[in-house]
Amino acid sequence: MQAFDYKYQQLEPVKSFKRVPGPEMYVPGHRTCAGCGPALNYRLVAKAAGKDTIFIGPTGCMYVANASYLCTPYAVSWIHAQITNxxxxxxxxxxxxKIAMRKGRHAGPFPNIIVMAGDGGTVDIGLQAMSAMMYRxxxxxFICYDNESYANTGVQTSPMTPYGAATTFTPPGKEIPEGKTLFPKNAPQLVIGGHPAVKYVATTTIAHPLDLMNKVRKALSQPGPTFLHMLCPCPKGWLFDEKMTREMARLAVETGMWSMYEWENGTYKYTNVPKKYKPVGEYMKHQGRFAHLKPExxxxxxxxxxxKIKQVQRPIPVAAAVPGKQ
Amino acid sequence: MAKAKMLTGCRAAAEGAKAAEVEVICSYPIRPYTAIMMELAKMVANGELNAEFVHGEGEHAQLSVVLGACAAGARAYTGSSGVGVTYAMELYSPMAGGRYPVQMTIADRTLDPPGDFGSEHTDAMCTRDNGWLLGWACSPQEVYDNTLIAYRVGEDHRVMLPQMVCQDGYFISHIPDKVTLGEMSQVKEFLPPYRPIGPLSLTHPVSHGPQIRPDQGAPMDAMRAQTFLAVPKVIEEATADFNRIFGRNYDPFVEQYKLADAEIAFFIMGAHSNTCRTAVDRLRKQGVKAGMARLRWVRPWPTHQLATALGHVKAIGVVETSTSYGGAMRGGNLIHELRASLYDLDERPLVTSFMGGLGGETIWPADFDNMAKVLTQAVKEKKVRNYVQWLGM
Structure with a gap:
C-alpha cells in the first residue's frame, strides 16, 4: 500500500475544557430541533477539527436541517453528498x-476531510461507498453521527435502530408487539473487521465532549482512513424530554447499551466502563420509543x-511495566 | 502534423484524456468502455500521465468520486457503458446542477435484459434530460477530437456543465481506424487549464449544494435553461477553433452529406453513419437523390440548424438506435425532437423512422436501400404510412 506522503495536520490533544479551541466552525444558521444531539455533536467535531477542514455532508438530518441555501452553518468548506455516496x-x-499538492497548486496543509454521515448514510445505503473509501x-x-433512525424523513428504522424501538416503519401492533424485532448492526466492527488500511477507530458520545474532541483530533492526525462512531440522542425520534439529550447518552454508557472505546492498530482501549452496569430499563424508561414494551x-x-458487554475489557488501573521490555 | 496511427475508439478516448491532462480518473470495469480505463491505467503506471487513478466500487461511485474531485478543483474523467450508465443515474442531476464540468466517456452498450454486449444508444440517451452536454462521435478520430472539444465547451465559464462523449461500442470502441493525435502545442492552444469557480477551499470557505426552498428552485432551473441557450455559441466557437488549430472540418452540430439537393434524407448519429454515407453514394448512382444528416450533439439539440439543413428535403427517415417504448412515434427517441424541430416550417418534410442497430445489430447497405424505398414511396404518396418500421424483422 502506497504511503501517504503529503504534509498533513497533527492536532495535539486538548488537555482540559479551558484549552478547548475558541473558534467555532459550526455556527448559527441551522434549524435543528431543540435538544438535537447531532447538532451538538457537529459543533464539537468542527471545533476540534479547526479551520483547515472540509466537511462532506451526505443527506440526513445534518443536511436537511442544517444546510439552508444562503444560510449554511459551516465556517469551513462543506459539500453535500447524496445519502449514498x-x-x-x-x-x-x-x-x-493530492494532485493539487503534487502540481504545486495547493501548498498545504492537507485538509482534514471529514464525512459527517448519519447512521443510514454509514451502515445502510452509504456502506458501500464508505467501505470502498477505507479500502482504497x-x-x-468518516464519522457516523448515530441517532439510531432515519430521523429527518419522519423516524423510520435504520440498521442502527435498537430492538424494540417504535419507528414509523416498525410500529408496534397486535401481530408485532415489540415494534422493531431485529438487533442493530455493529458499525465499528464492520469497519475494523474488513479494512486493513484503517488503523484507528473509536466510539464516543455527545455526553463526553472532551473525549469526543480528542478522538476527532487523534483520528485526523492519522495518515489514512479513520472511523468514529458517535452516539447522538434524538429527542424527536426517541421521544424523550429535549433537555435530557446528554443524559440519554450518559445513561447509554452506564447501562452498557453503548461502549466507549478506541481501537488502534489492533489494540482495544475501553474507557468509562461502569463499576456496575445499571439495568437497561433505566435507560429505556425515559424514551417513548420503548414505552410499549412488555417486561419480556x-x-x-x-x-x-x-x-455485548462480555466483550468489554476493563481498563487496567495500574500497569507496572517489566523493566527493559517496553 | 503528426502521422496518423491505427487506434480503436477506446484508445483514442484515452489519448484524448491524456492530451487533456486529466487529473482524477475513476474507473469501474464494464465492457466495452473498460478498455479506455485499461489504457489510462497503463499511462498512469508508466508515468506518462500525472493523475490520481481511483478504482471506483461501481459506476455510482465513479460519478461520485469525480464529482468530489471536480468540486475540489481537479479536471476529472470517468466513463461507462450500458447498465453501468444507468446504475449511476442518481448522480447525473447533482453533477449538472452543481455545475461540475467533469467528462464521462461512453462506449454504448445495450441495456439488460438479456445481457448483450452490442451497441445501442439507449444507455446514454436515458440521461439526456439531466442537464449534461451529450454528443456522439462516428469514428475513433472524432472520439479523440470530441474529448478535447467537450472539455473546452463544458469548462467554459459561460457553460460549466458536465459532458458525455459517446461512441458506439465495438463498431467504434474496438475497431481500429486512422487517428491523428494532436501535438502538445495544438492541445495547449485549444484547451486552457480548468479554472474552477468557487471550489472547496481552505482559504475561501464555500458551501456546495445546500437545501433550497421550493420558491428558490424555479429560478435555479431557469438559470440552467438560460445556460443551455448560450451553449450553441460556445460550441460553434470551440469547433471553429478546433478546425483551425487541428486542421479538421467539422460542422458544429450536423454533418451534412449530399444534403443540398437531396429529396430524401437519413437522419442518423454514431457509427452507422459510416455505412449510411456509402449507401447514399450507391443510391445516388441509381439516380435516387439521397442525403444524410448526422447529429453530433443531442444536448443541446440543434433545433434551428436542423430546420435549416433539412427543411427542403421531401422525406426524412430517422435511423433510431435507441428505444422509447410507448413514445409518441412508437419507436425511438430522435424522431420526436426532429419532428418538433421542423414543426414551424411553412412546408414540412415528411418524417418517419426506422428501428435499426438494436442490440448491436449491423445496419447493412441493403437496409438503407429498403429505407430509401419507403421514403421514395412516401414522397410519391405525400404521406408516411407508419411512424416507425423495424428493420430486418
Whole structure:
C-alpha cells in the first residue's frame, strides 16, 4: 500500500475544557430541533477539527436541517453528498488535493476531510461507498453521527435502530408487539473487521465532549482512513424530554447499551466502563420509543446487552511495566 | 502534423484524456468502455500521465468520486457503458446542477435484459434530460477530437456543465481506424487549464449544494435553461477553433452529406453513419437523390440548424438506435425532437423512422436501400404510412 506522503495536520490533544479551541466552525444558521444531539455533536467535531477542514455532508438530518441555501452553518468548506455516496465524494476530494499538492497548486496543509454521515448514510445505503473509501486508503475521517433512525424523513428504522424501538416503519401492533424485532448492526466492527488500511477507530458520545474532541483530533492526525462512531440522542425520534439529550447518552454508557472505546492498530482501549452496569430499563424508561414494551421484551434487550458487554475489557488501573521490555 | 496511427475508439478516448491532462480518473470495469480505463491505467503506471487513478466500487461511485474531485478543483474523467450508465443515474442531476464540468466517456452498450454486449444508444440517451452536454462521435478520430472539444465547451465559464462523449461500442470502441493525435502545442492552444469557480477551499470557505426552498428552485432551473441557450455559441466557437488549430472540418452540430439537393434524407448519429454515407453514394448512382444528416450533439439539440439543413428535403427517415417504448412515434427517441424541430416550417418534410442497430445489430447497405424505398414511396404518396418500421424483422 502506497504511503501517504503529503504534509498533513497533527492536532495535539486538548488537555482540559479551558484549552478547548475558541473558534467555532459550526455556527448559527441551522434549524435543528431543540435538544438535537447531532447538532451538538457537529459543533464539537468542527471545533476540534479547526479551520483547515472540509466537511462532506451526505443527506440526513445534518443536511436537511442544517444546510439552508444562503444560510449554511459551516465556517469551513462543506459539500453535500447524496445519502449514498459520502465515502466516494470524499475520495474524490482527497484525490484532487493530492494532485493539487503534487502540481504545486495547493501548498498545504492537507485538509482534514471529514464525512459527517448519519447512521443510514454509514451502515445502510452509504456502506458501500464508505467501505470502498477505507479500502482504497484515502485520508478521510468518516464519522457516523448515530441517532439510531432515519430521523429527518419522519423516524423510520435504520440498521442502527435498537430492538424494540417504535419507528414509523416498525410500529408496534397486535401481530408485532415489540415494534422493531431485529438487533442493530455493529458499525465499528464492520469497519475494523474488513479494512486493513484503517488503523484507528473509536466510539464516543455527545455526553463526553472532551473525549469526543480528542478522538476527532487523534483520528485526523492519522495518515489514512479513520472511523468514529458517535452516539447522538434524538429527542424527536426517541421521544424523550429535549433537555435530557446528554443524559440519554450518559445513561447509554452506564447501562452498557453503548461502549466507549478506541481501537488502534489492533489494540482495544475501553474507557468509562461502569463499576456496575445499571439495568437497561433505566435507560429505556425515559424514551417513548420503548414505552410499549412488555417486561419480556426488556429482558430480551437486557440479555442482548449482557452478551455485548462480555466483550468489554476493563481498563487496567495500574500497569507496572517489566523493566527493559517496553 | 503528426502521422496518423491505427487506434480503436477506446484508445483514442484515452489519448484524448491524456492530451487533456486529466487529473482524477475513476474507473469501474464494464465492457466495452473498460478498455479506455485499461489504457489510462497503463499511462498512469508508466508515468506518462500525472493523475490520481481511483478504482471506483461501481459506476455510482465513479460519478461520485469525480464529482468530489471536480468540486475540489481537479479536471476529472470517468466513463461507462450500458447498465453501468444507468446504475449511476442518481448522480447525473447533482453533477449538472452543481455545475461540475467533469467528462464521462461512453462506449454504448445495450441495456439488460438479456445481457448483450452490442451497441445501442439507449444507455446514454436515458440521461439526456439531466442537464449534461451529450454528443456522439462516428469514428475513433472524432472520439479523440470530441474529448478535447467537450472539455473546452463544458469548462467554459459561460457553460460549466458536465459532458458525455459517446461512441458506439465495438463498431467504434474496438475497431481500429486512422487517428491523428494532436501535438502538445495544438492541445495547449485549444484547451486552457480548468479554472474552477468557487471550489472547496481552505482559504475561501464555500458551501456546495445546500437545501433550497421550493420558491428558490424555479429560478435555479431557469438559470440552467438560460445556460443551455448560450451553449450553441460556445460550441460553434470551440469547433471553429478546433478546425483551425487541428486542421479538421467539422460542422458544429450536423454533418451534412449530399444534403443540398437531396429529396430524401437519413437522419442518423454514431457509427452507422459510416455505412449510411456509402449507401447514399450507391443510391445516388441509381439516380435516387439521397442525403444524410448526422447529429453530433443531442444536448443541446440543434433545433434551428436542423430546420435549416433539412427543411427542403421531401422525406426524412430517422435511423433510431435507441428505444422509447410507448413514445409518441412508437419507436425511438430522435424522431420526436426532429419532428418538433421542423414543426414551424411553412412546408414540412415528411418524417418517419426506422428501428435499426438494436442490440448491436449491423445496419447493412441493403437496409438503407429498403429505407430509401419507403421514403421514395412516401414522397410519391405525400404521406408516411407508419411512424416507425423495424428493420430486418
Amino acid at each position: 459520502g465515502g466516494a465524494v470524499a475520495s474524490g476530494i482527497e484525490a484532487a488535493f 486508503n484515502h485520508k478521510v475521517l 421484551h426488556i429482558a430480551k434487550m437486557q440479555a442482548f446487552v449482557d452478551e
